[in-house]
Amino acid sequence: MAQIFAYIAHKNGVVEDSAAELAVAAKKIDAAAQPTAIVTGSGSTLDSACQGAAKLYAQVWKLDNAALAYPNGEVVRKALAKIVPAGSIVLIPHDTFGMDMAPGLSIKLDAAYAADIVGLDGLSGATLKAVRQEFAGMAHTHVTIDTAKGAVLTLRPGSFQPDGSSASGSVTDKSGDAGDLGAKRRFLQVVEAETGDVDITKADVLVSVGRGIEDAENISIAQELAEAMGAVVSCSRPIVDAKWLEKSRQVGTSGKTVKPKVYMAMGISGSFQHLGGLKGSPFIVAVNKNPKAPIFQVADVGIVENILEFMPALTEKIGG
Amino acid sequence: MEILVCVKRVPDTAENEITIKGDGTDIQRDDLVYSVNEWDNYATEEAIQIRDKVGGAVTVVTVGDSEAEEILRRQMAMGADKGILLADDAFEGSDGRGIASILKAEILKGKYDLILTGAQADDGAAQVGGMLAAMLDWPYASLVNKIEIDGKKLKIGREIEGGNQEMNEIELPCVLSIQTGINEPRYVGIRGIRKVASVEIPSHGAGDLGIAAGSVGAAAARVKRADYFTPVMGKGAEMLEGSMEEKIDKLIELLKAKGGLK
Ligand SMILES: Cc1cc2nc3c(=O)[nH]c(=O)nc-3n(C[C@H](O)[C@H](O)[C@H](O)COP(=O)(O)OP(=O)(O)OC[C@H]3O[C@@H](n4cnc5c(N)ncnc54)[C@H](O)[C@@H]3O)c2cc1C
Numbered sequence: 001m002a003q004i005f006a007y008i009a010h011k012n013g014v015v016e017d018s019a020a021e022l023a024v025a026a027k028k029i030d031a032a033a034q035p036t037a038i039v040t041g042s043g044s045t046l047d048s049a050c051q052g053a054a055k056l057y058a059q060v061w062k063l064d065n066a067a068l069a070y071p072n073g074e075v076v077r078k079a080l081a082k083i084v085p086a087g088s089i090v091l092i093p094h095d096t097f098g099m100d101m102a103p104g105l106s107i108k109l110d111a112a113y114a115a116d117i118v119g120l121d122g123l124s125g126a127t128l129k130a131v132r133q134e135f136a137g138m139a140h141t142h143v144t145i146d147t148a149k150g151a152v153l154t155l156r157p158g159s160f161q162p163d164g165s166s167a168s169g170s171v172t173d174k175s176g177d178a179g180d181l182g183a184k185r186r187f188l189q190v191v192e193a194e195t196g197d198v199d200i201t202k203a204d205v206l207v208s209v210g211r212g213i214e215d216a217e218n219i220s221i222a223q224e225l226a227e228a229m230g231a232v233v234s235c236s237r238p239i240v241d242a243k244w245l246e247k248s249r250q251v252g253t254s255g256k257t258v259k260p261k262v263y264m265a266m267g268i269s270g271s272f273q274h275l276g277g278l279k280g281s282p283f284i285v286a287v288n289k290n291p292k293a294p295i296f297q298v299a300d301v302g303i304v305e306n307i308l309e310f311m312p313a314l315t316e317k318i319g320g
Numbered sequence: 321m322e323i324l325v326c327v328k329r330v331p332d333t334a335e336n337e338i339t340i341k342g343d344g345t346d347i348q349r350d351d352l353v354y355s356v357n358e359w360d361n362y363a364t365e366e367a368i369q370i371r372d373k374v375g376g377a378v379t380v381v382t383v384g385d386s387e388a389e390e391i392l393r394r395q396m397a398m399g400a401d402k403g404i405l406l407a408d409d410a411f412e413g414s415d416g417r418g419i420a421s422i423l424k425a426e427i428l429k430g431k432y433d434l435i436l437t438g439a440q441a442d443d444g445a446a447q448v449g450g451m452l453a454a455m456l457d458w459p460y461a462s463l464v465n466k467i468e469i470d471g472k473k474l475k476i477g478r479e480i481e482g483g484n485q486e487m488n489e490i491e492l493p494c495v496l497s498i499q500t501g502i503n504e505p506r507y508v509g510i511r512g513i514r515k516v517a518s519v520e521i522p523s524h525g526a527g528d529l530g531i532a533a534g535s536v537g538a539a540a541a542r543v544k545r546a547d548y549f550t551p552v553m554g555k556g557a558e559m560l561e562g563s564m565e566e567k568i569d570k571l572i573e574l575l576k577a578k579g580g581l582k
């Protein structure tokens with residue numbers, strides 16, 4: 001069986017939730033697997049991240065290098081391509097770092113690549129069967145991955161529930177094997193997102209609009225409903241891309257994480273990047289004209305209507 | 321600056337309900353509205369803006385069948401200077417690696433300084449740009465939402481979690497995948513499309529590109545779609561039925577119970 005590796009994402013010395021999720025995914029691939037965690041970074045935060053990883057993995061490989069202090073996708077890829085043996089299966093979270101680093105790693109390792117996996121069956125011979133989504137979650141697929149020459153797989157955050165199992169792993173220092181880490185892309189700095197005029201993370205009730213709102217002028221329909229409900233208006237990404245609302249109102253992985261009591265998803269399809277910003281199990285109301293919209297799979301209450309008619313009617317009934 | 325933008329023709333998910341064929345081999349494609357992948361449209365706009373600032377030319381390229389030509393024309397109507405279609409029966413069924421190898425072969429025939437792709441396309445893989453860069457041994461950055469030109473280098477912003485922006489310096493030539501929101505893609509009217517309707521679009525096949533048969537396409541694919549299926553979901557939403565009035569009354573009741581209405 002191929003050796004399985006998990007790339008551990010960590011921040012300020014603490015491993016991210018994905019560390020436990022990848023351990024579960026490794027077991028799904030091969031119940032007998034003894035996956036190895038790879039933790040890259042520099043200095044004391046790296047050491048504490050390795051300690052965190054050792055609570056989940058029996059083996060931890062540590063890669064300490066000043067060039068790895070910030071996870072620059074190009075530099076990490078170079079290091080991993082050096083230390084991961086040919087034929088291995090490498091698991092990586094499908095986040096903005098994984099999307100950056102993993103496709104190129106698969107080329108450098110001459111391994112198969114499958115991205116954004118949401119489900120896994122066990123290996124059968126060299127063939128791995130996985131579940132993916134296409135068309136923004138509107139269609140599910142099984143894919144077969146030929147792992148004969150190894151595979152790099154990115155896994156959707158939140159798709160593999162940690163099973164609470166623990167380890168007391170040992171840390172091996174592999175820093176000497178990373179080779180030359182010079183790269184033609186240099187990390188400069190992180191610019192924090194601007195804070196806007198409202199803080200949607202504090203609202204108990206959000207009226208959230210998506211591309212179904214169709215036009216900048218229709219935003220006022222949502223504002224009127226929000227006013228009548230004593231709620232705040234938030235939105236999905238395309239609304240911000242179109243500059244109809246400020247970035248600070250965007251819910252999702254590249255926007256804000258919100259924890260309202262009630263979330264009104266109006267004309268939002270329910271992509272995983274959008275839902276990734278919804279925490280604390282709010283009561284979700286979805287209004288969408290497409291009865292097959294993926295949002296109805298996660299909402300508590302669903303209504304198939306045109307939001308441009310439904311929202312004004314609701315506002316009027318509430319007495320806005 | 322010579323810029324190549326990789327574009328893909330995809331079913332427009334904002335316009336279509338995607339339904340799976342009975343036998344699970346494909347989605348129903350008969351009445352689908354196709355358009356250029358949303359992310360690629362931002363990439364094309366960015367390329368045009370860079371060219372207008374520093375000079376050079378923008379080429380749009382796609383791996384697809386003859387129908388894919390329509391999106392090349394659309395991007396040329398936006399302002400791209402040239403279109404190239406990469407079409408061959410041997411390309412059919414390629415996985416991401418296959419598509420990237422075909423694009424690489426075309427790129428090596430030209431002299432490009434900058435390759436732009438979209439961050440992801442219809443199957444959400446977000447893979448082709450990163451693979452292509454690794455094959456070319458050029459530096460890569462994904463999810464780019466800002467580009468500043470600084471001689472032989474670029475200063476770029478990558479969108480990371482929480483909407484924060486990771487600033488990087490990257491050397492040319494390089495490959496960048498573009499995130500939506502980086503610009504406001506210009507509108508293309510029927511008139512613009514008519515203007516480029518008769519422009520010749522060269523089509524290159526495996527032979528022209530020196531790609532060995534069997535090194536791309538379904539036979540070479542290590543990742544294959546086995547089927548489409550409808551997953552067994554949890555309970556899903558409670559769907560409110562009846563007239564709009566009735567739905568609103570029920571919803572107001574529920575909202576009151578859940579603290580959504582005082
Ligand atoms: C790295 C990355 C990060 C991302 N981060 C985020 C993020 O933070 N937040 C985010 O939201 N997205 C994010 N996205 C984008 C995400 O993938 C989706 O493209 C986006 O969430 C779709 O927004 P939407 O649901 O509003 O639009 P669509 O998917 O186009 O859905 C619109 C919905 O409205 C319905 N509709 C249309 N008209 C009407 C009407 N009149 N009445 C009722 N319903 C109607 C349609 O049936 C459809 O279901 C990210 C993408 C990437 C690649």
Ligand SMILES: Nc1ncnc2c1ncn2[C@@H]1O[C@H](COP(=O)(O)O)[C@@H](O)[C@H]1O
Nearest residue numbers: 326382383437438440441445446447448
């Ligand atoms: N068939 C194709 N032809 C040209 N470019 C493509 C093709 N498929 C994908 N791409 C490029 O790669 C990007 C990412 O797509 P993907 O990796 O398929 O999610 C797209 O936005 C395009 O820029």
